[in-house]
Amino acid sequence: MFGYAGAGIALAGAGAAVGYAARGGGDPGRPGVVPFRDVHQAGIITPAQDRLHFVSMDLTSTDRAEIQRLLQRWTAAADRMTRGLETSENGAVGLNKYAPPTDTGEALGLPAASLTLTVGFGPGFFQKLGIPAPPGLAPLPIFTGDKLEPARSGGDVCLQACADDPQVAVHAIRNLVRIGFGTASVRWSQLGFGRTSSTSTSQQTPRNLFGFKDGTNNLKAEEPDLLDQHVWVRDGSWLDGGTYLVARRIRMHIEIWDRTSLDEQEKIVGRTKGEGGPLSGGAEFEAANFATSTIPADAHIRLASSESLNGVKILRRGYNFVDGSDGSGHLDAGLFFLAFMNNPQTHFVPMQSALARNDTMMEYLEHNGSAVFAVPPGVRDGEYWGQAAF
Numbered sequence: 001m002f003g004y005a006g007a008g009i010a011l012a013g014a015g016a017a018v019g020y021a022a023r024g025g026g027d028p029g030r031p032g033v034v035p036f037r038d039v040h041q042a043g044i045i046t047p048a049q050d051r052l053h054f055v056s057m058d059l060t061s062t063d064r065a066e067i068q069r070l071l072q073r074w075t076a077a078a079d080r081m082t083r084g085l086e087t088s089e090n091g092a093v094g095l096n097k098y099a100p101p102t103d104t105g106e107a108l109g110l111p112a113a114s115l116t117l118t119v120g121f122g123p124g125f126f127q128k129l130g131i132p133a134p135p136g137l138a139p140l141p142i143f144t145g146d147k148l149e150p151a152r153s154g155g156d157v158c159l160q161a162c163a164d165d166p167q168v169a170v171h172a173i174r175n176l177v178r179i180g181f182g183t184a185s186v187r188w189s190q191l192g193f194g195r196t197s198s199t200s201t202s203q204q205t206p207r208n209l210f211g212f213k214d215g216t217n218n219l220k221a222e223e224p225d226l227l228d229q230h231v232w233v234r235d236g237s238w239l240d241g242g243t244y245l246v247a248r249r250i251r252m253h254i255e256i257w258d259r260t261s262l263d264e265q266e267k268i269v270g271r272t273k274g275e276g277g278p279l280s281g282g283a284e285f286e287a288a289n290f291a292t293s294t295i296p297a298d299a300h301i302r303l304a305s306s307e308s309l310n311g312v313k314i315l316r317r318g319y320n321f322v323d324g325s326d327g328s329g330h331l332d333a334g335l336f337f338l339a340f341m342n343n344p345q346t347h348f349v350p351m352q353s354a355l356a357r358n359d360t361m362m363e364y365l366e367h368n369g370s371a372v373f374a375v376p377p378g379v380r381d382g383e384y385w386g387q388a389a390f
Contacts, residue, residue, distance in 0.1 A: 032112045032164070036082040038378040039241060040232070043116035044340050045221040045315065047200040049162040052192030052319040053169040054247070054336065055177060056155030056371055057184040062128045068390060070183045074119070074159075074176055075384040084112035087175045104178065106171050113165035117172055119385045120245045120373030124156035131389060134237065134374050136244045136343045143356040145367065152249050152369030155187045160245075160338070162317075166193070188369070190249065192319025192336045199317060205276060205284065209252055209320050209333055210364075212269050213276035216284055219315040230313045233342045238388035241377030243340045246348045249321075249369030252334035257364050268360045270299030298360045304351060312347050315340040334365070344372055 034042050061067065077087040086092050091103030126133035142148070159176055163169040170191075177186055196208045197215030201222050208214040219226055233239045257265070262273060270288065271278055278288035279295050288301055295302050306313050317340065322333040341347035356362060376386045 032114050033083055034112075034114050034116050036079045036117070037380060037383075040378045041118045041242075041375060042082070042378075043118035043160055043162050044231070044243060044317070044375070045199050045227065046114075046116050046162070047203055047221070048195040048197060048317055049114050049116070049164045050193065050195060051163050051166040051169050052195075052336070053161045053166075053173040053189070054192070054338070055159050055173050055189040056122070056187045056247075057157045057159070057177070057180065058187045059125065059128050059156045059184050061183045064129050064390070066183055067129060068384075070180055071119075071386055072384040073179050075379060077175060077179060078117040078172070078385075081107075081172050081175070082112060082115045082117060084110070084115075087179070104171065104174055106174075107168055110165060110168055110171075113163040113168040115161065115163040115168050115172060117176075118160040118162075118375065120158040120160075120375040121386060121389070122155045122157065122371060122373050124154070128156065134233075134239050136233075136345065137372060137374055138345055140246070140344065140370060140372055141349065141353075143352050143367070145356055145362055145365075146370070147366055147368050148370050149368050152188050154371050155373075157184060158245065158247070158371065158373045166191075190321060190336050190369075191323075192321050194320040196318040196320055196335055197316040199315065208335055209254055209322075210257055210265070210269075212265075212271060212273055213284065214318075215316050216271075216276060219313055226313060227315070230347065231315050231340050231342055239374060239376065243342060243375045244344050245373045245375050246337075246339050246341070246344050247369070247371045247373070248337040248367055250335045250337055251332065251366040251368055253330070253364050253366065254333055255330055260364075267296050268298075268300060268364075270295045270301035296360075298358055300355070300359055300361045303354050303359050308354065309350055312351060314347050314351070340375065 034046055036042060059067065080087060086103040088102045092101050092105035092108055095102060123133055123137045159173060161169040161172040195206050197218045198205055199221055201220050205213040205216050219230060228234065231243050233242050266272055266279060276284040277286055278301065280289035280292045288295060290302055290305065290307060302308060317338045319336045321336050322331055324332055326332050339348065376389065379385060
């Protein structure tokens with residue numbers, strides 16, 4: 001969870017993934033605009049924005065043509081909103097004043113704020129439409145210590161909005177949910193702030209609510225070979241160029257953590273709290289030396305390292321959350337874990353199994369939400385989200 005250790009960051013050529021690393025590169029006339037149409041969906045290797053609004057929805061219709069129309073409408077609205085526009089022209093105030101506006105209006109006057117919108121399909125999407133589900137959507141096992149709540153888990157469709165302005169992200173999800181009324185309904189949602197990983201070498205490593213740098217050795221946009229190996233599906237199917245998303249709501253028992261000594265905290269993580277370097281020595285990006293005993297056998301970075309998992313890596317894109325208190329004087333706070341990979345069964349399951357069984361940090365965590373989605377490739381001109389699946 002706190003940075004899957006690898007052999008360091010092997011940078012690709014200076015021009016690699018420049019379309020993702022440069023905010024607004026797709027429309028020089030509109031700063032803060034991330035291109036919506038591309039080979040891959042935005043919001044995966046796009047430099048991680050500061051705010052998140054994520055929603056999981058269930059289909060209330062099994063009519064294939066109706067679902068296709070919804071995806072077409074969602075795609076058109078998403079294309080406009082990521083350019084800083086209303087869901088439809090003059091949708092907030094410029095149409096019939098005696099009819100409900102077609103755009104809710106709270107983003108009027110706000111810039112695009114690097115908004116990205118990403119869609120994914122859960123197992124129920126394929127079941128309800130009679131479409132064969134891709135193999136990576138096999139159910140995740142129940143891991144040791146899981147306390148999953150049905151009201152925070154699963155879903156037929158997910159929509160992920162990331163932006164540098166929380167109101168822009170909320171506006172996007174609110175309007176997509178509104179467009180889906182009658183065809184899809186909200187199952188659960190999650191707001192997030194303060195990204196807990198970096199998806200580009202242009203970004204500094206952020207900190208999680210335990211106060212540690214998070215995602216030091218995360219995969220980066222500038223590593224196309226590793227992304228092809230671990231993130232993008234390459235099987236010749238309609239999902240080719242897409243990926244899978246695993247979402248986990250992880251509550252942190254931060255009050256207990258806050259009463260733990262600094263020495264113990266660092267041993268649990270396997271890194272120093274200040275600089276973020278491995279306990280084996282060196283600065284943050286120094287490769288951890290797992291041959292030494294300075295990194296305990298049950299340290300998080302040892303158990304989650306690619307060296308311990310036959311080379312497995314994932315692309316993390318999680319966010320902090322604080323959802324009020326639990327009624328007992330404790331904050332309902334933690335990490336909304338989002339990770340992309342080309343097969344959850346070969347990448348996420350071995351990693352989480354090792355952590356759930358042996359990671360001392362699990363004493364301070366509670367996994368209470370879980371979902372997995374197939375994320376289609378990007379949309380080209382004239383296409384809509386997930387079109388090839390039909």
